[in-house]
Amino acid sequence: MQYMLAVYADEAGYQRLTPEEQKQGYAAYMAYSDALKQAKAYVASGRLQPVATASTVRLVNGKPQVLDGPFIDTKEQFGGYFLIDVADLDAALAWAGRCPGASHGSVEVRPMWAM
Amino acid sequence: MTGGEQAHSTADAVARRSYGKLVAYLAARTQDVAAAEDALSEAFAAALANWPQNGCPANPEAWLLTVARRKLIDAFRSNHADQFGEGELDRLLAAAPVTTEIPDERLAMLFACANPAIEEAVRAPLMLQVVLGLDAKAIASAFLTSPDAMSKRLVRAKTKIRAAQIPFRVPERAELAGRLDAVLDAIYAAYSEGWTDPAATDAARRDLAEEAIFLARLVAELMPQEAEALGLLSLLLHTEARRSARRAIDKERAAQQEFVPLAEQDPSRWDAELVDEAESLLREASALGSLGRFQLQAALQSAHVYRRRTGHGNWADIVELYDALLALTGSPVVAINRAVALAELKGAAAGLEALDQLADDDRLGEYQPWWAARAELLARTGAHVEARHAYSVAIGLERDDAVRRFLTRRQAALQN
Numbered sequence: 001m002q003y004m005l006a007v008y009a010d011e012a013g014y015q016r017l018t019p020e021e022q023k024q025g026y027a028a029y030m031a032y033s034d035a036l037k038q039a040k041a042y043v044a045s046g047r048l049q050p051v052a053t054a055s056t057v058r059l060v061n062g063k064p065q066v067l068d069g070p071f072i073d074t075k076e077q078f079g080g081y082f083l084i085d086v087a088d089l090d091a092a093l094a095w096a097g098r099c100p101g102a103s104h105g106s107v108e109v110r111p112m113w114a115m
Numbered sequence: 116m117t118g119g120e121q122a123h124s125t126a127d128a129v130a131r132r133s134y135g136k137l138v139a140y141l142a143a144r145t146q147d148v149a150a151a152e153d154a155l156s157e158a159f160a161a162a163l164a165n166w167p168q169n170g171c172p173a174n175p176e177a178w179l180l181t182v183a184r185r186k187l188i189d190a191f192r193s194n195h196a197d198q199f200g201e202g203e204l205d206r207l208l209a210a211a212p213v214t215t216e217i218p219d220e221r222l223a224m225l226f227a228c229a230n231p232a233i234e235e236a237v238r239a240p241l242m243l244q245v246v247l248g249l250d251a252k253a254i255a256s257a258f259l260t261s262p263d264a265m266s267k268r269l270v271r272a273k274t275k276i277r278a279a280q281i282p283f284r285v286p287e288r289a290e291l292a293g294r295l296d297a298v299l300d301a302i303y304a305a306y307s308e309g310w311t312d313p314a315a316t317d318a319a320r321r322d323l324a325e326e327a328i329f330l331a332r333l334v335a336e337l338m339p340q341e342a343e344a345l346g347l348l349s350l351l352l353h354t355e356a357r358r359s360a361r362r363a364i365d366k367e368r369a370a371q372q373e374f375v376p377l378a379e380q381d382p383s384r385w386d387a388e389l390v391d392e393a394e395s396l397l398r399e400a401s402a403l404g405s406l407g408r409f410q411l412q413a414a415l416q417s418a419h420v421y422r423r424r425t426g427h428g429n430w431a432d433i434v435e436l437y438d439a440l441l442a443l444t445g446s447p448v449v450a451i452n453r454a455v456a457l458a459e460l461k462g463a464a465a466g467l468e469a470l471d472q473l474a475d476d477d478r479l480g481e482y483q484p485w486w487a488a489r490a491e492l493l494a495r496t497g498a499h500v501e502a503r504h505a506y507s508v509a510i511g512l513e514r515d516d517a518v519r520r521f522l523t524r525r526q527a528a529l530q531n
Binding site (some may be wrong): 006011027028030031032033034035038039040089090093094097098100102103 | 259260261264480481486504506507508509510511512513514516519520523
């Protein structure tokens with residue numbers, strides 16, 4: 001079954017890290033991907049640019065309305081995801097616990113609808 | 116202290132001291148753990164309403180038990196009126212009014228929780244709930260499961276105890292050994308979950324380690340003639356003694372705790388009292404002349420303590436203990452530890468060969484210690500490319516930030 005692990009973290013916290021620490025943080029995510037691939041649980045992953053780059057679009061009375069910024073302003077921002085394929089929720093939670101994002105932010109685990 | 120504060124603090128103390136005893140006593144005759152828990156929680160609520168006005172009773176346990184039994188009888192009358200005659204109810208809940216000592220049926224309840232009819236994965240959570248009163252949410256976090264799923268599993272297990280009339284009793288001599296193993300295994304599982312937070316930053320996990328030690332102490336006290344019960348307590352105390360030594364404050368970033376492996380720990384930071392108690396329990400256990408896996412594991416801890424305190428290399432003894440443990444359990448986890456010890460005795464290549472023999476075991480693909488051990492031994496043999504990959508997987512499988520940083524440093528120290 002596929003699960004989305006959505007990583008939420010405080011972007012400002014990341015900006016405060018030294019370049020060396022940022023490099024270490026990045027390496028931790030690379031290692032996490034390696035482990036997912038080794039376990040054949042990896043489907044896809046991605047990292048989003050800062051929330052300041054976001055635009056939000058919706059149609060109002062049939063006309064597109066574009067707003068600067070995210071859909072919702074939150075203390076921790078959606079910053080990246082891992083799409084994994086594992087047996088069940090327990091396995092997905094175990095992987096979420098290993099995600100570096102669980103240490104410096106939060107990891108939301110959601111099952112995907114089978115398509 | 117006001118009457119209200121007094122009532123709360125007395126109730127907290129009773130919950131801490133006697134929760135499991137009261138549940139066990141209430142559930143032992145009906146096998147209905149959930150009903151016993153509900154009745155007891157109503158009794159606690161009644162106490163918090165009554166005690167501030169009327170003062171705390173001299174024997175709060177007896178007070179709670181009397182109220183809880185009345186609630187239990189009421190609940191049974193309304194739910195099972197068709198099934199139970201008055202006489203039967205009295206028999207079920209029989210027992211003279213409790214005036215002094217409440218019989219301790221916690222051990223019997225532990226055996227019910229670890230009954231072969233109960234799914235193995237839920238035994239430890241069940242014990243933590245019924246004996247210690249931990250709520251499903253705290254238990255779920257500790258076992259990294261969803262609170263909803265954990266609470267369903269707990270409810271299902273309790274329903275099974277009632278529906279299948281799983282007995283609350285200590286098994287007879289003939290079947291005791293196997294059944295005791297199940298109880299000890301579940302306590303060990305609870306401790307291991309607590310131990311996976313070596314930084315002790317997560318209060319739920321740290322508490323779980325303490326609660327598991329509480330259960331191990333309980334079983335060791337109630338069954339002092341069982342060598343493995345003493346062995347388990349010895350093992351847990353040995354491990355617990357080193358908890359704080361597994362962490363050091365980073366010199367540059369005071370807030371950041373760094374992981375310290377056993378080989379680099381400062382033995383003076385170990386809790387000497389716990390080590391002494393563990394050692395004396397192990398001696399008592401071996402005097403009973405019935406060897407088992409927990410005693411062997413405790414003996415391994417004891418050997419590590421001896422080596423680090425004296426500087427006297429005892430790897431041959433350690434490998435021998437692992438051989439015995441492996442023969443007894445066939446556990447791949449034991450085999451990994453044995454391979455690491457073998458590397459100390461006969462060199463990294465020998466250790467690596469032993470690790471490679473395990474590679475076919477599917478369970479190890481996601482097992483962090485296998486990758487960490489492999490990375491370390493590959494690095495020692497100079498196979499740096501393979502070592503780098505193994506470190507990477509080990510880091511990716513690790514939950515603890517400090518251990519991740521430790522492994523990252525090791526990985527970075529490899530030459531290109």
